[in-house]
Amino acid sequence: MRLYLINPSNPLVSIVNVKESRWNRYRVWKPLSLMVLAGLTPSEWEIQIIDENLGAPDYSAMPRPDLVGITAFTSQANRAYEVAAHFRRLGALVVMGGIHATMCREEAMEHVDAVVTGEAEGIWPEVLEDAQNGRLRHRYDGGLADIKDVPMARHDLLNGGYACGAIQTTRGSAAFVA
Numbered sequence: 001m002r003l004y005l006i007n008p009s010n011p012l013v014s015i016v017n018v019k020e021s022r023w024n025r026y027r028v029w030k031p032l033s034l035m036v037l038a039g040l041t042p043s044e045w046e047i048q049i050i051d052e053n054l055g056a057p058d059y060s061a062m063p064r065p066d067l068v069g070i071t072a073f074t075s076q077a078n079r080a081y082e083v084a085a086h087f088r089r090l091g092a093l094v095v096m097g098g099i100h101a102t103m104c105r106e107e108a109m110e111h112v113d114a115v116v117t118g119e120a121e122g123i124w125p126e127v128l129e130d131a132q133n134g135r136l137r138h139r140y141d142g143g144l145a146d147i148k149d150v151p152m153a154r155h156d157l158l159n160g161g162y163a164c165g166a167i168q169t170t171r172g173s174a175a176f177v178a
């Protein structure tokens with residue numbers, strides 16, 4: 001089973017525009033959410049993390065995945081929907097999560113096969129199993145994760161090109177309004 005985890009290009013921070021603004025070199029952050037998702041993914045999945053902020057690949061030249069997981073801040077949402085549309089046309093299932101999908105769930109649900117709100121730790125293995133067994137639901141909620149359930153982020157799946165590293169030291173929310 002082939003899984004693409006995609007960080008859509010952010011119009012403000014692409015490293016492709018580094019010649020226009022050298023600060024972009026320091027604005028592109030590792031896609032920690034996708035590295036965590038990869039850490040939660042069983043080994044039977046062949047995972048590729050694609051960070052479009054380092055340059056968007058030619059998806060049509062790549063093998064068709066079985067499942068695509070897309071993350072997005074709000075600034076990335078429009079591109080996320082474009083990417084989702086491309087892979088859905090190919091017949092791949094598309095799941096979207098992250099802050100934008102969590103805050104604008106109904107909107108995101110119009111563009112993808114499944115939306116995951118909240119944090120992925122408690123729900124991602126179930127999403128994968130449902131996708132594998134042809135029973136993916138339109139909506140999942142991961143709620144809040146305990147830091148002890150957060151796996152090691154898969155730094156090994158990234159290519160170089162980042163100026164900064166990324167680590168997690170804590171999780172939580174002082175005020176969470178559902």
Ligand code: B12
Pocket residue numbers: 013027028029030031032033034036037069070071072073074075095096097098099100103116118119120121124145168
């Ligand atoms: C660390 C952080 C930063 C860092 C690193 C940013 C980065 N690009 O990685 C810094 C300080 C650089 C930063 C800057 C900015 N940030 Co900031 N940042 C955060 C913070 C505190 C944590 C994000 C994080 O890495 N969490 C750890 C990872 C593992 O968790 P996660 O990304 O949420 O992913 C989990 C779930 O969302 C879910 N998930 C995510 N994606 C997917 C995908 C799928 C398929 C599934 C199933 C699940 C899933 O599962 C993951 C694991 O549980 C959040 C607030 C918060 N508490 O969440 C704000 C936050 C993300 N930032 C925000 C903003 C606005 C910005 C800036 C635009 C601010 C500015 N005006 O400059 C910039 C953007 C810079 C950039 N180049 O991206 C907003 C985004 C709001 C929005 N609607 O888009 C947030 C939510 C803060 C807020 N409440 O306003 N930020």
